[in-house]
Amino acid sequence: MNKDLSAIRQIRLGDELRAWRLENNKTLADMTAGLKGWSAGRLSRIERALQPISATDLATLLDHSGVTGQEREDLESLLGASPPKQWWRDLDFANSITAAFSEYLALEADAAQMLNYFPSAFPGLVQTEGYAKEMIAAGLSAPNEEQIETATEVRMLRQRRLTEDPTLALEAYFGEVALMVAGDHKVLADQIRHTIKVAQYPNVTIRMIPLSAGRQGILTSGLVLMRFPDDPEDGFVFIEAVGGMLPRRTGRDVRRAERAFSRLHRCALSPEDTITALERKLEELT
Structure with missing residues (x-):
């Protein structure tokens, strides 16, 4: 252990x-x-x-x-000898990271597996810098330029979990509407290219929920389920809400999230068909 x-x-x-x-x-x-x-x-x-x-x-x-x-x-x-991983503590803007987001970052740093769903955007761990800036700037909090740069840098640093040992096993779902919403077509095209690239990582699975899936393929909010190496049978759930991700810690919440992801899995395109759909959209944009 x-x-x-x-x-x-x-x-x-x-x-x-x-x-x-x-x-x-x-x-x-x-x-x-x-x-x-x-x-x-x-x-x-x-x-x-x-x-x-x-x-x-x-x-x-x-x-x-x-x-x-x-x-x-x-x-x-439950107690061990070392403190939790807090890689952001040494950043110049560490004091701007809220306690709630610090909890999320610490859990993400420890997680062995993550299931991730966002209905109208590509998940944060596969976003390009340009796409991340667009998404963050569109937030309800109306962040200023400095806040956008800070949040984007944190998002880019988080992506090291996909390539550095121990790598995170990521199963990411996104809604087809993400291909239809963009402030800049070049930004969206770059994002699609990057998503296709990340989808080739051995520890990453990316699947699109097509509009044809109907209501069965739609959740009312983004959803994240994390699992941990020292507790593989349980997990920790976050639900997207105004102002951030709300934690849900109980076993009941984990089981509900598991059922939701099972439904998404049934409605989603296969990883191969997802890449085909992304390539088709890329052809339209370029």
């Missing part, structure tokens, strides 16, 4: 600490009262996976709270 404190483990440790606290009718203040170096705020940040916790500090907290037996073993089993 991987002994690093992956992002998914840090999140689950925080969730389990909070669940134990609520089940035992304790407030944040109750849990930390009289505990040197601790505060309600610190424990809240740990529960929300915004701050890591060392093995020593976890033991101190569990001793103070009287957590013993199997419950203690389960909590300690």
